[in-house]
Amino acid sequence: MDTQFLVSLLLIVASFGLYIGIAVFNRARQTSEFFVAGRGVPAIYNGMAIGADWMSAASFIGLAGTVMVLGYDGLAYIMGWTGGYLLLTFLLAPQLRKYGRYTVPEFIGDRFQSKTALVIAAIATIIISFTYSIGQLAGSGVVIGRLFEVDAKVGVMIGVVIIAIYATFGGMKGITWTQVAQYIILILAYLIPVIFMSLQITNNPIPWLSYGNVVSELGELDRELGISEYFAPFESASKWQFIALMFSLMAGTAGLPHVIVRFYTVSTMKAARWSGAWALLFIGLLYLSAPAYAAFSRFILMKQVAGSPIDSLPGWTDKWVNTGLLTMADTSGDGILQWKEIAISNDIVVMATPEIADLGVFVIGLVAAGAMAAALSTAGGLLIAISSSFSHDIYYRIINPRATERKRMSVARWSILIATIVAGVVALNPPGVITQIVAWAFALASGTFFPALILGVWWKRANAPGVIAGMIVGLVVTLTYIFLAKYGGFTILGIIDTGAGIFGAISAILTNVIVSLSTKPPSQKLQDEVMDLRYPEQLTFKDGEVWKDDRVI
Amino acid sequence: MKKIDKKIADAYFHARVRLISILLLFWFAVSFGMVLFAETLAEYTFNGFPLHYFMGAQGSIVVFIILLFVNAYISDRIDQKYGLVEKRVKATKGQTLQS
Numbered sequence: 001m002d003t004q005f006l007v008s009l010l011l012i013v014a015s016f017g018l019y020i021g022i023a024v025f026n027r028a029r030q031t032s033e034f035f036v037a038g039r040g041v042p043a044i045y046n047g048m049a050i051g052a053d054w055m056s057a058a059s060f061i062g063l064a065g066t067v068m069v070l071g072y073d074g075l076a077y078i079m080g081w082t083g084g085y086l087l088l089t090f091l092l093a094p095q096l097r098k099y100g101r102y103t104v105p106e107f108i109g110d111r112f113q114s115k116t117a118l119v120i121a122a123i124a125t126i127i128i129s130f131t132y133s134i135g136q137l138a139g140s141g142v143v144i145g146r147l148f149e150v151d152a153k154v155g156v157m158i159g160v161v162i163i164a165i166y167a168t169f170g171g172m173k174g175i176t177w178t179q180v181a182q183y184i185i186l187i188l189a190y191l192i193p194v195i196f197m198s199l200q201i202t203n204n205p206i207p208w209l210s211y212g213n214v215v216s217e218l219g220e221l222d223r224e225l226g227i228s229e230y231f232a233p234f235e236s237a238s239k240w241q242f243i244a245l246m247f248s249l250m251a252g253t254a255g256l257p258h259v260i261v262r263f264y265t266v267s268t269m270k271a272a273r274w275s276g277a278w279a280l281l282f283i284g285l286l287y288l289s290a291p292a293y294a295a296f297s298r299f300i301l302m303k304q305v306a307g308s309p310i311d312s313l314p315g316w317t318d319k320w321v322n323t324g325l326l327t328m329a330d331t332s333g334d335g336i337l338q339w340k341e342i343a344i345s346n347d348i349v350v351m352a353t354p355e356i357a358d359l360g361v362f363v364i365g366l367v368a369a370g371a372m373a374a375a376l377s378t379a380g381g382l383l384i385a386i387s388s389s390f391s392h393d394i395y396y397r398i399i400n401p402r403a404t405e406r407k408r409m410s411v412a413r414w415s416i417l418i419a420t421i422v423a424g425v426v427a428l429n430p431p432g433v434i435t436q437i438v439a440w441a442f443a444l445a446s447g448t449f450f451p452a453l454i455l456g457v458w459w460k461r462a463n464a465p466g467v468i469a470g471m472i473v474g475l476v477v478t479l480t481y482i483f484l485a486k487y488g489g490f491t492i493l494g495i496i497d498t499g500a501g502i503f504g505a506i507s508a509i510l511t512n513v514i515v516s517l518s519t520k521p522p523s524q525k526l527q528d529e530v531m532d533l534r535y536p537e538q539l540t541f542k543d544g545e546v547w548k549d550d551r552v553i
Numbered sequence: 554m555k556k557i558d559k560k561i562a563d564a565y566f567h568a569r570v571r572l573i574s575i576l577l578l579f580w581f582a583v584s585f586g587m588v589l590f591a592e593t594l595a596e597y598t599f600n601g602f603p604l605h606y607f608m609g610a611q612g613s614i615v616v617f618i619i620l621l622f623v624n625a626y627i628s629d630r631i632d633q634k635y636g637l638v639e640k641r642v643k644a645t646k647g648q649t650l651q652s
């Protein structure tokens with residue numbers, strides 16, 4: 001047991017104590033003056049809460065490493081995950097806010113007045129959240145694996161136990177002030193190492209301004225080694241793959257159930273617009289820093305680690321080699337570790353760089369605490385989404401409508417437990433790096449929910465058969481393409497598994513439109529409800545006329 | 554509840570749609586547009602970055618954030634113009650949509 005272990009563990013426990021403390025404090029207050037005095041949370045804090053919900057293990061642990069390994073091509077993740085907020089805030093959030101249902105499957109079920117559509121949406125929620133949570137569990141495996149200096153597999157097993165306990169207690173979801181605290185810790189844990197590295201390498205404390213020259217210098221180092229330049233576009237995949245991946249991440253962002261739900265907590269359409277804007281500002285802070293993190297990490301690895309004698313590597317190397325995610329072998333046998341002989345997994349770059357750059361035990365521990373919060377809170381939220389989709393939308397609405405409250409609670413608990421264990425088993429041997437697994441979840445969301453929601457909100461003629469056929473086709477096409485591209489080597493225009501969402505979305509939209517137009521239009525009442533979404537809360541559309549509510553809202 | 558002219562309500566809706574369409578054009582240009590012309594942009598540099606890399610890592614994200622705030626601000630102005638300001642007190646006559 002060394003100092004690092006103790007400091008990291010202490011910071012993880014202290015930060016979680018803070019989140020839980022705020023949650024307990026707020027629960028006590030809620031019963032008294034809290035709801036009476038405050039009319040919802042100000043948009044700026046809601047923006048931070050959305051940011052904390054959003055930053056999962058993929059953004060915090062995986063992103064910078066992916067940009068480092070893929071170079072320019074990794075920026076598709078940066079643009080995709082930020083650009084999607086415009087689609088969400090412009091095209092969906094205010095309207096879904098006005099429609100006022102609690103979950104996305106409920107919206108789809110009521111908008112199309114179809115139990116079948118609701119069940120398909122619930123199944124899609126389960127598949128998407130499950131895929132997403134595999135990525136989170138893999139992330140917690142990396143953090144815990146490093147903490148205890150064990151294989152990442154053992155780390156995943158420990159993570160499963162913690163998450164199962166945590167999610168059964170209901171997690172910390174929905175409590176805005178906890179999320180605000182979590183955002184602040186996450187962003188500090190991410191920015192502090194980037195700023196320190198910027199000072200170390202460029203003597204400039206503002207990484208966003210200073211790392212441009214580092215990127216250019218990396219290109220020169222690559223040229224000397226005879227490998228393709230760090231920033232050269234479309235080296236790891238085709239331009240079409242970049243575009244397909246970026247589209248898939250954007251549309252997926254707009255269709256992800258657990259993100260949309262956040263907009264239901266705001267009070268008006270106006271608040272939804274401002275919350276979306278603040279959210280992207282806070283999220284953008286991390287996304288603007290990830291490529292800087294990536295550039296500094298690669299620079300340090302190339303300049304300080306590569307080229308050193310193989311028998312005198314620094315202490316941190318052993319600890320990371322033990323997790324099974326880093327290999328350093330002197331394959332050329334010259335006694336010197338070459339850049340090409342370092343095989344570093346995307347997933348450990350963020351966690352390992354502070355150690356490599358020797359930023360001190362406190363910073364290293366802070367990064368571990370931030371990473372744990374990112375992985376655990378998102379995993380908790382996703383597992384709760386799975387269990388509520390199953391126990392409420394499928395079990396209660398379809399299988400056993402007469403189930404008692406107690407019976408439903410126990411179904412919910414069991415489904416959390418089973419989902420956690422199954423996801424944990426898959427995460428033991430992750431089918432890809434974290435960002436890749438999470439990209440599949442986004443591809444599935446862009447193939448199922450994005451078309452259903454966009455057409456449901458903006459096209460009153462879309463009907464139940466259309467949305468049912470659309471979601472099924474979108475789901476099947478996306479899943480099939482992911483498997484064919486990953487395991488069958490089948491690609492179109494060089495688009496690989498992570499870009500599958502573009503095919504899912506196109507086929508789902510076409511199917512939805514064609515089937516809707518060749519079947520009966522929805523009832524006048526449903527069409528009126530869609531017309532109603534054109535106007536803000538104060539206006540109501542009824543029987544071809546618009547009414548204004550003068551009352552205080 | 555007060556009935557208001559459908560034409561005015563539609564004008565409100567079209568004003569919002571126009572705003573969103575313009576903002577999405579910018580969105581498309583700084584994301585997909587920059588990727589389509591990445592090889593051309595790579596010949597220029599900005600603040601030490603090759604330009605295509607700068608756009609992907611910083612430029613486009615900053616533009617996204619600005620577009621969202623512009624949308625929130627202009628949408629508020631549109632609401633105001635059509636007398637849809639959210640007020641805790643009753644709207645006065647001059648602010649209603651009645652024509």
